[in-house]
Amino acid sequence: DGGITQSPKYLFRKEGQNVTLSCEQNLNHDAMYWYRQDPGQGLRLIYYSQIVNDFQKGDIAEGYSVSREKKESFPLTVTSAQKNPTAFYLCASSFKTSGVYEQYFGPGTRLTVT
Amino acid sequence: AQSVTQLGSHVSVSEGALVLLRCNYSSSVPPYLFWYVQYPNQGLQLLLKYTSAATLVKGINGFEAEFKKSETSFHLTKPSAHMSDAAEYFCAVQTGANNLFFGTGTRLTVIP
Numbered sequence: 001d002g003g004i005t006q007s008p009k010y011l012f013r014k015e016g017q018n019v020t021l022s023c024e025q026n027l028n029h030d031a032m033y034w035y036r037q038d039p040g041q042g043l044r045l046i047y048y049s050q051i052v053n054d055f056q057k058g059d060i061a062e063g064y065s066v067s068r069e070k071k072e073s074f075p076l077t078v079t080s081a082q083k084n085p086t087a088f089y090l091c092a093s094s095f096k097t098s099g100v101y102e103q104y105f106g107p108g109t110r111l112t113v114t
Numbered sequence: 115a116q117s118v119t120q121l122g123s124h125v126s127v128s129e130g131a132l133v134l135l136r137c138n139y140s141s142s143v144p145p146y147l148f149w150y151v152q153y154p155n156q157g158l159q160l161l162l163k164y165t166s167a168a169t170l171v172k173g174i175n176g177f178e179a180e181f182k183k184s185e186t187s188f189h190l191t192k193p194s195a196h197m198s199d200a201a202e203y204f205c206a207v208q209t210g211a212n213n214l215f216f217g218t219g220t221r222l223t224v225i226p
Contacts, residue, residue, distance in 0.1 A: 105157035
């Protein structure tokens with residue numbers, strides 16, 4: 001089945017540790033995205049990548065890093081510099097149809113940092 | 115810059131009643147608009163999208179939305195609510211960089 005997988009579903013880390021969230025897609029989509037979701041704030045864009053080996057900062061990139069070495073994979077690292085990392089993280093990929101970029105989402109990773 | 119505003123962070127309806135979730139947009143160019151649904155601890159699922167082909171857009175699960183340029187609105191409706199419709203709903207607009215700007219969401223509760 002085609003889709004987007006994120007692992008793990010739940011992740012716990014101690015403050016001061018870096019942590020990497022996995023995102024893989026087999027939809028052959030060129031573009032991939034990372035969002036952060038907090039209660040009452042909707043989704044906010046962290047980073048996006050439109051092609052391999054290229055990515056751009058979104059609205060809240062500070063304290064995060066990404067890589068895009070393969071079309072299928074777009075891992076997100078939450079660094080110790082991120083002041084409030086506890087959140088629900090969503091990965092998405094998109095393709096263009098009828099002039100519109102339609103985004104598809106993975107199931108998410110809930111990160112808790114204590 | 116494009117943006118969306120969702121009116122009402124919580125909406126409650128009785129089972130079988132009309133569902134109306136409000137979304138207003140701000141855009142300097144003809145917008146592409148989307149509605150997504152999110153069930154607890156899951157990702158987002160696309161319900162429907164407006165791409166200027168037709169002002170009344172039909173989506174999955176019996177939902178539809180009407181684009182009204184004069185009111186800068188894209189409200190989501192369903193004639194008869196079902197218990198399985200209880201979820202959080204997000205309106206979004208495609209930005210100039212081909213990204214999505216999301217509203218803050220509306221949580222729908224369906225009362226039996």
